[in-house]
Amino acid sequence: MRRIGVHIALVAGAALMLAGCGFADVRAPVPDFMRGKAPDPPTLGTPPDVKMLLRQKLDSVFMAASQPTHVRVSEPRPNLRGPGWTACVKAEVVSVTGKPLGTQTYRIEISDGVIADRQKVEAEDTCTSESYEPV
CATH class of the missing domain: 1.20.5 (Single alpha-helices involved in coiled-coils or other helix-helix interfaces)
Structure with a gap:
């Protein structure tokens, strides 16, 4: 026992x-x-057609009341902070009272073929050195 x-x-x-x-x-x-094997990075696939996305959903970047004109976009780049793509968008906008505000630039994040997020660009952002094409 x-x-x-x-x-x-x-x-x-x-x-x-x-x-x-x-x-x-x-x-x-x-x-x-x-050590365990590091996971493989996800594949990105083909870059999205940012111009078409902006033509369809420009109000997801700029308010309709701001009356954006001369809209320009940069080439999409792989998002370094997560899955998807990023691009920079510029447009001439006006305030609610109709006073011109000048050029406003935003960085947009594209995920699964839709604009998922937008953020106003700071002075040190890479959007200042991008080349832009009209939408």
């Missing part, structure tokens, strides 16, 4: 020790052969 208890204890101890074995995370500070 005592012998069975010792065997159970040994098997349980061996199981606990082996439970700690396995591959470590990709960023773990262990030798390379002990």
